[in-house]
Amino acid sequence: MIALDHVSRRFRRADGQIVQALDDVSVTIAPGEFVCLVGPSGCGKSTLLQLVAGLLEPSGGSVNVAGQVVRGPAPERGMVFQRDSVFPWLRVIDNVQYGPRCRGMKRAARLALAQQYLERVGLAHVARAWPRELSGGMLKRVAVAMVFANGAEVLLLDEPFGALDYVTRHQLHDVLLDLWEESRARTGRRTVLFVTHDVDECLVLADRILVFRAGRLVDDFPVAAPRPRTADSLLLADMVAHRHRLLAHLGLERAAPRAIAGAAAQ
Amino acid sequence: MTARRTAARDRWVTLGVFMALAAAWQALSLVFTAEAQPGEPMVPGWQVLFSRTLLSMSDYFQGGFGIRPISEGGVRSYPAAVLSLLGNSADTLLRLAVGWLAGALAGTLLGLAVSWSAWSRRLVELPAQFLRTLPLLAMVPLFQLWFGSYFIGKVAFVAYGVGVLFFAGVVNAVGNVPQIHIDNARTLGAGQWRLYGSVVLPAILPELRATMLLSLGAAWAAVLGAEYLGAQSGLGYIIVFAQQFAFLDRMFLVALLIVVYTSLSFWAFDRLSAWATRWAPAAG
Numbered sequence: 001m002i003a004l005d006h007v008s009r010r011f012r013r014a015d016g017q018i019v020q021a022l023d024d025v026s027v028t029i030a031p032g033e034f035v036c037l038v039g040p041s042g043c044g045k046s047t048l049l050q051l052v053a054g055l056l057e058p059s060g061g062s063v064n065v066a067g068q069v070v071r072g073p074a075p076e077r078g079m080v081f082q083r084d085s086v087f088p089w090l091r092v093i094d095n096v097q098y099g100p101r102c103r104g105m106k107r108a109a110r111l112a113l114a115q116q117y118l119e120r121v122g123l124a125h126v127a128r129a130w131p132r133e134l135s136g137g138m139l140k141r142v143a144v145a146m147v148f149a150n151g152a153e154v155l156l157l158d159e160p161f162g163a164l165d166y167v168t169r170h171q172l173h174d175v176l177l178d179l180w181e182e183s184r185a186r187t188g189r190r191t192v193l194f195v196t197h198d199v200d201e202c203l204v205l206a207d208r209i210l211v212f213r214a215g216r217l218v219d220d221f222p223v224a225a226p227r228p229r230t231a232d233s234l235l236l237a238d239m240v241a242h243r244h245r246l247l248a249h250l251g252l253e254r255a256a257p258r259a260i261a262g263a264a265a266q
Numbered sequence: 267m268t269a270r271r272t273a274a275r276d277r278w279v280t281l282g283v284f285m286a287l288a289a290a291w292q293a294l295s296l297v298f299t300a301e302a303q304p305g306e307p308m309v310p311g312w313q314v315l316f317s318r319t320l321l322s323m324s325d326y327f328q329g330g331f332g333i334r335p336i337s338e339g340g341v342r343s344y345p346a347a348v349l350s351l352l353g354n355s356a357d358t359l360l361r362l363a364v365g366w367l368a369g370a371l372a373g374t375l376l377g378l379a380v381s382w383s384a385w386s387r388r389l390v391e392l393p394a395q396f397l398r399t400l401p402l403l404a405m406v407p408l409f410q411l412w413f414g415s416y417f418i419g420k421v422a423f424v425a426y427g428v429g430v431l432f433f434a435g436v437v438n439a440v441g442n443v444p445q446i447h448i449d450n451a452r453t454l455g456a457g458q459w460r461l462y463g464s465v466v467l468p469a470i471l472p473e474l475r476a477t478m479l480l481s482l483g484a485a486w487a488a489v490l491g492a493e494y495l496g497a498q499s500g501l502g503y504i505i506v507f508a509q510q511f512a513f514l515d516r517m518f519l520v521a522l523l524i525v526v527y528t529s530l531s532f533w534a535f536d537r538l539s540a541w542a543t544r545w546a547p548a549a550g
Contacts, residue, residue: 055449075455085450089468089545098464102455132547150454 002029007061021047023215031189036202039212045195049156078152080160086131093127099150117145137168157194199246211249302512310515319515323347358500362489365424373432381440398430410496420492427488428481435477439470472546475539
């Protein structure tokens with residue numbers, strides 16, 4: 001379980017101005033939930049992810065994961081970054097076995113594990129390649145395999161597929177959901193926090209959607225549509241309603257967003 | 267034109283330039299016949315360099331392989347001359363190699379210490395920055411007085427010259443390590459030691475290539491400079507000894523040999539560091 005209790009985070013910008021990136025956010029996320037965090041740029045969703053990862057400390061409030069206060073990064077909370085994070089000086093397979101190696105896993109075991117996850121993301125044929133020889137989509141697959149091979153219980157994905165083309169993005173959704181469902185079936189839990197500003201992406205992926213604006217949590221609703229979801233799932237009446245709700249939050253709906261946000265807050 | 271044919275042509279051009287330079291030197295020696303002292307031409311031609319000059323290298327032979335040195339009544343001979351050049355070269359190269367390695371290691375460790383923790387930064391940064399600003403060649407007499415003509419003095423001098431370059435290079439390169447790689451390693455479970463060994467060190471390597479080549483040049487300058495003042499052997503020692511007697515040809519021969527060694531060492535470094543950073547995308 002992930003519990004944020006009145007969490008806030010301030011930054012001091014280079015010009016000396018204080019920016020309130022997160023403002024008094026409280027939310028509880030159940031084990032095994034797939035949660036999407038949505039909102040316009042600069043709304044604080046990436047900051048929240050970094051707080052859960054332990055890469056940032058809250059200015060106020062507390063972040064708890066599995067009953068423990070988060071103090072710094074830990075392999076139980078894996079992260080896939082927006083930009084390319086794969087180590088360019090390690091071959092693909094050595095990237096995937098990096099986490100297990102940190103945990104002191106034996107060489108043969110971690111190589112087998114890395115090979116297995118490379119097969120799962122469809123990259124077994126480039127195990128010995130250097131990252132510079134891979135496309136952007138393949139690098140994202142490596143990053144996903146790195147985190148899953150490390151067996152993290154909480155996965156934090158910060159707009160991981162934002163820079164990819166349409167087809168690659170959808171292939172990676174399938175890879176991600178496939179790995180998530182497989183590991184959830186095996187361990188009974190694997191919580192995912194997925195930051196995006198792509199409305200359709202979060203409708204296809206999420207069990208639950210959190211909407212942020214200006215550092216505040218402004219909406220929180222479940223997505224009950226059955227899995228596996230396809231492009232047709234987006235045509236369900238519920239999904240269409242969710243879609244309008246999200247578009248309104250992002251200021252892309254013709255109807256006054258304030259009215260809908262107000263209704264959600266009640 | 268194919269790459270292979272271009273490379274072949276480049277080699278022929280290089281060879282041609284070498285031949286032209288050698289011929290120009292020979293022509294100059296025939297035209298400009300002034301002498302520094304009787305029998306010592308200012309511009310010694312190749313026929314002098316590879317006969318009398320080479321033979322005179324026997325003077326710096328310190329004995330061995332059953333050949334007596336001049337100081338013990340031996341006579342000049344080509345075997346003694348070649349052994350002399352090899353022996354003195356080995357002395358210089360050993361000082362260079364040990365000094366470079368020690369300096370690279372110390373400079374890198376101190377450079378890493380600046381970013382390791384607040385305390386290590388406080389301890390290291392100010393003294394290291396101070397040492398960095400001292401001019402290298404002005405320190406030669408000081409090192410000579412401290413260490414005399416011992417091996418350790420020349421090694422320490424080279425290490426100092428190399429170390430300050432490495433320190434500056436490492437501090438700069440560590441500042442440019444992408445934060446995302448550090449964050450990624452930490453969320454995957456890497457501790458501080460592993461972070462430095464598996465992320466910081468490889469990440470700074472491409473940027474350190476320039477520092478390494480630069481430091482190699484500094485190491486050559488430092489080892490010869492140290493030998494000018496306080497050595498009983500080595501290539502720098504031969505040059506200083508020859509200068510005292512205005513043996514221009516000997517100085518020129520040794521200088522040529524040094525050019526060969528520096529070229530070879532730069533080439534070897536370039537190949538080695540290119541291999542170590544083969545993962546990096548091509549620059550530009």
